[in-house]
Amino acid sequence: MLALFSVRSNQVVLLRDLVQELWSETPPQSAKITLQTYIVRLRQQLSKDLELSGASLDPKGLLQTFHGGYQLTVDPAVLEYRRFEDLAARGRGEIATGDYARASLVLRSALDMWRGPALVDVSTGPLLQAHVTRLNNARVTAVEQLMEAELRQGRHLDILGDLTDLTAEHPFHENLHAQLMVALYRAGRRSQALEVFAGLRSTLVTNLGIDPSHKLSRLHRAILNGDPTLESLPQRGGMLLDCFAA
Template sequence: MDIGVLGPCQVTQGGVSVVPTAVKPRKVLALLALHPDQVVSVPALVEELWDGDPPRSVQTTLQTYVLQIRNLITAALARNPREDLPLGPKSVLTTQPGGYLLDTHGGLDDAAEFERLAASGHRTMAAGDCATASTRFRQALELWRGPALVDVQLGPLLEVEVTRLEETRMSILSQRIEADLRLGRHHEILGELAGLAARYPTQEGLHAQFILALYRAGRRSGALEAYHRLRTLLGEELGLDPSPALQQLQAGMLASDPGLEYDASGTAPRAGYLRVLKAG
């Protein structure tokens, strides 16, 4: 069984989709898919489905939803039978003490692959190999097909999981941009950063990277204008001043600090600016 949660919900058995069209069975499968090869408890499923207000027939209703998913797995197995699944659909969506488990039998899981590539990127970044880190982060981000579980009606548990995934995605994006800046790719990523700055108008980390890329591309006036736009927006929308890191960046630009320029060696103090800006 292959699982995709980084975008519309995709769960396939032998290449055949087993995602229900009905809202609540789809939520059950989505929660199981977020925790493949792990037991998801009945109380967790009940909370996701009914958010503290379950019907009196909660056990029977939940079992009906599980049966609907198993029927889809049965139809998929009929098209691609497997000899190593003696219990048929119950070998895939298994009943466990206190809950249910979606057994992938070694299938693909895009969220797990995303985390593996991201971890590899972090390791190579820490080792100073920015080129490999950029590649790993880029490969991780390419697994995303849109917002996580965009076609699933989210309950309280799915909402938490989706928020976690989206926050991780933004963190890896920031890390990839940092790696590219360390590699002197400021010209290449300017267009991407301009779009991200427009999409996330109060995300200071992305704006700091955009401003730094503009400055390094020889567009100091544009970089200062971008800083002033952000300062105005933060003040008007949130009543905040730019972070100390951003103020440090502005001061460096005004002083034409050589530490802001790209340095192929990646040594301090130039890399130091990236360290203080990346987490904003």
């Protein structure tokens, strides 16, 4: 329950949401009484943790009772996922302004907070699982943006290994494949860049029945033609594939 309160900190978590998270669609008749017992135990654990940390806070003040639910009241800065989201947003902002060096620093700081998949050691119900999916997707986006910032700074050789691993982990992700294609092309490995496109196209057609996007196809043609713009992409704007939108 603490995980759900944390991801919904500073807002009331309704009783029905807690019941759904704990028992899904088959709650016991004693669900509300059992839930109250869990809340008492959680407050007791919070009290012990606060005592050990030396913090002079009332656990009832942290986990407050409201009509229809409970609310965990905390400073967002103490929650790692909130700090990650703030740093990731700052990184996106730096990319938008063209400050790729700063973007790399900020995004690396954000990603350094991860030690594995989100809430990997927590039993999740339907509500927490939705949050886990969102967080894991946000992590992939931050990684993609870090690769973008590195590529824009001419560090294609440094990220080839990372991009190779990332495209294997995310076989349908066009942006990551596009970044790998450009990195390989800049490293003088045009044939391998073309093979990456062919592999992605085969994966998309076989599994989803679709072709690569128009933008990725334009990038493919640019590599085929040895387009000199691949060596020096615009220094401000969106992601790499956006440069091949028209």
